[in-house]
Amino acid sequence: MTATTAQAETRSSSWSASxxxxxxxxxxxxxxxxxVVGPPGPCSxxxxxxxxxxxxxxxxxxxxxxxxxxxxPWEEFAVIHAGELLPDGRPRxxxxxxxxxxxxxxxxxxxxxxxxxxxxxxxxxxxGTSTDRNYAKKDxxxxxxxxxxxxxxxxxxxxxxxxxxxxxxxxxxxxxxxGCQYMFAATNRRAGRSLSIDRLVIDELREHTSWDAWxxxxxxxxxxxxxxxxxxxxxxxxxxxxxxSLHARALRVIKEGITDSRIGLFEWSAPDGSDLLDPExxxxxxxxxxxxxxxxxxREELERAAEKGGDEEARARxxxxxxxxxxxxxxxxxxxxxxxHVPGDMSGLRSRVALCLDISPDRRHATLAAAAVMEDGRxxxxxxxxxxxxxxxxxxxxxxxxxxxxxxxxxxxWMPNGPAAALTADLQKRKGSANIWPPNVxxxxxxxxxxxxxxxxxxxxxxxRVVHAGDPLLSTHVTAAAKLRSGDTWRFSRKGDxxxxxxxxxxGAIHLARTLxxxxxxxxxxxxx
Numbered sequence: 371m372t373a374t375t376a377q378a379e380t381r382s383s384s385w386s387a388s389x390x391x392x393x394x395x396x397x398x399x400x401x402x403x404x405x406v407v408g409p410p411g412p413c414s415x416x417x418x419x420x421x422x423x424x425x426x427x428x429x430x431x432x433x434x435x436x437x438x439x440x441x442x443p444w445e446e447f448a449v450i451h452a453g454e455l456l457p458d459g460r461p462r463x464x465x466x467x468x469x470x471x472x473x474x475x476x477x478x479x480x481x482x483x484x485x486x487x488x489x490x491x492x493x494x495x496x497x498g499t500s501t502d503r504n505y506a507k508k509d510x511x512x513x514x515x516x517x518x519x520x521x522x523x524x525x526x527x528x529x530x531x532x533x534x535x536x537x538x539x540x541x542x543x544x545x546x547x548x549g550c551q552y553m554f555a556a557t558n559r560r561a562g563r564s565l566s567i568d569r570l571v572i573d574e575l576r577e578h579t580s581w582d583a584w585x586x587x588x589x590x591x592x593x594x595x596x597x598x599x600x601x602x603x604x605x606x607x608x609x610x611x612x613x614x615s616l617h618a619r620a621l622r623v624i625k626e627g628i629t630d631s632r633i634g635l636f637e638w639s640a641p642d643g644s645d646l647l648d649p650e651x652x653x654x655x656x657x658x659x660x661x662x663x664x665x666x667x668x669r670e671e672l673e674r675a676a677e678k679g680g681d682e683e684a685r686a687r688x689x690x691x692x693x694x695x696x697x698x699x700x701x702x703x704x705x706x707x708x709x710x711h712v713p714g715d716m717s718g719l720r721s722r723v724a725l726c727l728d729i730s731p732d733r734r735h736a737t738l739a740a741a742a743v744m745e746d747g748r749x750x751x752x753x754x755x756x757x758x759x760x761x762x763x764x765x766x767x768x769x770x771x772x773x774x775x776x777x778x779x780x781x782x783x784w785m786p787n788g789p790a791a792a793l794t795a796d797l798q799k800r801k802g803s804a805n806i807w808p809p810n811v812x813x814x815x816x817x818x819x820x821x822x823x824x825x826x827x828x829x830x831x832x833x834x835r836v837v838h839a840g841d842p843l844l845s846t847h848v849t850a851a852a853k854l855r856s857g858d859t860w861r862f863s864r865k866g867d868x869x870x871x872x873x874x875x876x877x878g879a880i881h882l883a884r885t886l887x888x889x890x891x892x893x894x895x896x897x898x899x
Contacts, residue, residue, distance in 0.1 A: 392649050394474075394659035395638065396443040402624055402634040404454050405462065413450050414443065425461075425491070426453035432490055433482045436522050444470070444657030445479045448636055452600070461598050463634035464591075467575075467616050468602040470638040471655040471692040473663060476602050477509070480571055483600065484513060488544070488552050489526050493568035496552045499587060501577040503556035507542065510554045514544050557583035565590045570599040575613045576606030576688070579865050584612050605639065605694045607684070608850060608868040614694075639692035646676045646686060655692040679705050696850035701862055702828045702873070704849040712837040716742055716750055724886065725754065725774065726783040726816075726878030727797075728871040729766070729790050731864050734759060736766045737843070737872040738773060741879035749830065749880045750837045753844050753872060767796055775808050781882045782807065783814040785874065789864070812886060816878055821859040827877035836880065847872035 397415055404417050411420035412427065421427045426449035434440045441449065454462040470476060480498070487493045500506035514535045517523040526546050528534045534545035544552045555561040557572065559582035567590040578584060591597035606613055620635035622628075640651035652668055653659050659668065668690060675686035680703050687693040716723060719742035729736040735758050741751040755773055757765045774782060784790045784797050798815070807813055816823065827848075830836045838844060851870040854863035862870045862877075 392653060392660050392665050394444070394653050394657040394661065394663070396447055396657055398444075398447070398636045398638045398657075399641065399654050400621070400624065400635060400637040400639070401451065402463075402620065402636070404451060405456075405629060406454065413447070415447060417451075419450055419454060423455050424450050424453045425455065426450035428490065429453065429482060429486050432486045437482065437485065437516070437520065439478065439482070441479065441482060442475055442658055442661065444638065445475060445482075448479065449483070451636060452634055454634075460596055462632070464598060464632035465616065466598060466600045466634050466636070467620055468600070468636045469605060469617075469692055470602070470657065472604050472689045474638070474656055474658045475662065476573075480573065480600070480602060481509070481513060481516070484552055484569075484571065485516065485523070487569045488546060488550050489517075489523050492546070492548055492550050494550055495565055495567050496550075496569040496571075497561075497565065497567050497587065497590075498552070498554045498571040498573070499557045499561050499583065500554070500573045501557050503554075506554040506556065506573075510542060510544065510552070513552060517544060555587075557587075559583060559586050561587045563590065566593050567591045568594050568597055570597070572599060572601045573603070575601040575603040575616070576610040577603075578612035579609045581612060605688045605692045607688070607695050607698045607852070609698075609852065609863070609865050637692075640687075642693065644691060644693070646672045646683065646691070651691055655690065679703075696846075696868065697852040699852045700849065701824060701851040701853045701860070702831050702848050706832045706834070707838075707845065707849055710831055710834055710836050710838055711840045712750075713839055714750065714837070715839065716740060716752060719744065719750065720778065721780075722883065723777060723779045724781040724783065724879050724882035725777060725779045726875045726882060727766075727770070727790060727793075728785060728788065728874035728878065729763065729792065730869040730871045731789045733763050733789065733792060735869045735871055736762050737847070737875040738770070739844070739872065739875035739879045740777065740779065741876065741883040743883050744837075748835050748837050749883055751844070751876045751880055752839055753841050753875075756843055756872065763792065767793070770796075771806065771808075774811065778808065779811060781812040781814055781886045783816050783878045783882045785816045785820060785878065787817050787820065788874070789871075814882055814886065816881070819881065821856070821861045823877040823881040824861045824874070825859065826881060827873070830880065844872050844876060848876065 404419050406418045406423045408418035410416045411418050413419050429449040430441055430446050448468055452463060452466045456462050484496060487496050498506055518533050528547045536543040561583050563586050570587055570591060588599055620633050623631040623633060638655055638657050640655045644651035656663055659665060672686055672690060675682045681700055684695040684698050687695050722742045723740050725738060725740050727738050737756045738754045739751060740754045741749050743749050786794055847870050850868050851862040851873040853860040862873050
């Protein structure tokens with residue numbers, strides 16, 4: 371590459387298509403519009419919000435003149451719009467959801483808000499939460515240092531020796547002379563319990579894989595009519611069920627023009643389907659691009675992720691482009707799975723077919739998969755049947771045996787230690803009872819080998835020893851499955867809103883097809899432990 375070419379490529383990542391310096395977008399790609407209408411106010415976006423209709427302008431002044439740490443343009447937009455007030459003086463939004471890529475200054479924004487609420491608005495109880503308690507403690511210590519060092523804030527601290535800084539483990543707090551208090555907690559089911567919270571900050575909402583911490587903390591605001599919770603995060607994957615739920619609700623409010631909702635969304639993110647190396651996508655997700663973030667540094671990270679693909683690309687999309695992905699710890703390489711796509715069916719493999727059944731934890735989805743080893747040693751896998759909805763298991767019970775009789779597999783497997791345990795009475799042969807299974811079908815209870823079949827599927831896909839016909843259901847479940855680790859092994863995680871029963875069923879069917887000999891003679895029951 372010549373020097374001129376290298377310079378041109380570098381310039382192309384630092385400059386927009388119009389030839390202007392590449393700057394991040396101050397305006398979020400998606401956001402809840404203000405209720406206030408009228409002539410343009412002081413906000414840079416041209417909306418009608420002003421000092422009477424948003425406390426955000428006071429936050430901006432506090433950061434600039436008291437802390438002497440001005441907010442960045444996107445942060446000013448965020449506090450102005452999130453701080454919108456109703457005609458009666460209450461905050462319009464009880465829940466504020468801010469999505470932005472990492473390293474854009476969200477920590478600074480949250481610190482300014484916490485100090486403003488504590489020293490200016492003087493809310494009695496402010497709680498900050500983080501998935502990592504040590505990180506939350508570090509942030510609390512920084513707030514204490516700022517308050518003690520700042521001459522204006524120091525005047526509002528108690529006169530005694532500790533200056534309102536409580537350091538007792540488990541009781542850490544920053545108190546003002548007026549009795550206001552900032553505390554922190556880890557995001558778990560104990561966060562906020564026994565408190566009445568006026569302002570709540572939840573960092574990295576994407577890490578909330580259950581509703582425990584959310585319910586514990588937000589319910590502590592129920593007795594506070596002026597309470598607000600600020601959630602700030604980048605995007606995540608299927609495991610982030612709280613973020614997914616709030617985000618979907620906020621988008622519906624925007625789409626349907628609902629004006630009495632108390633949730634506000636402010637989202638800096640790249641559009642779905644954006645190329646990793648598209649500078650316009652970088653600018654949409656990184657409002658500080660070209661200000662505090664070097665475009666060339668971003669380009670290096672994204673080029674590496676594009677080359678690596680898989681988990682590297684998924685993480686780059688969530689952290690740099692603020693895009694949602696199905697899995698951040700993919701169990702099966704999605705690129706390798708796509709490369710295993712070979713059109714065809716099992717019409718010539720009927721004598722060596724193995725079946726496996728699995729159901730989802732909510733029992734609203736079930737999959738019966740088939741696999742057979744071909745002459746070249748590769749295993750072909752496909753979905754025989756799938757059941758969906760509230761009556762999925764009822765339909766399954768009615769249709770399973772006729773399907774097994776029709777396919778005539780040499781083996782049928784299921785996993786009694788998982789959600790399929792709900793079908794034990796239907797699937798397990800009991801001593802003294804008649805055999806419900808067709809002749810010459812070996813019934814396999816897959817117990818101890820669950821991790822082995824999951825890891826085996828991933829390995830065989832990477833080695834291109836599996837082929838599939840591109841069934842959308844199977845591909846979605848397999849490529850979205852994340853790892854649930856246990857020591858040095860893992861299995862497909864069933865956490866999150868998505869289902870992965872087709873991945874389990876496919877893995878089990880391939881395992882049986884490769885490991886069980888075809889039965890000879892009388893029907894038999896094989897139980898693996």
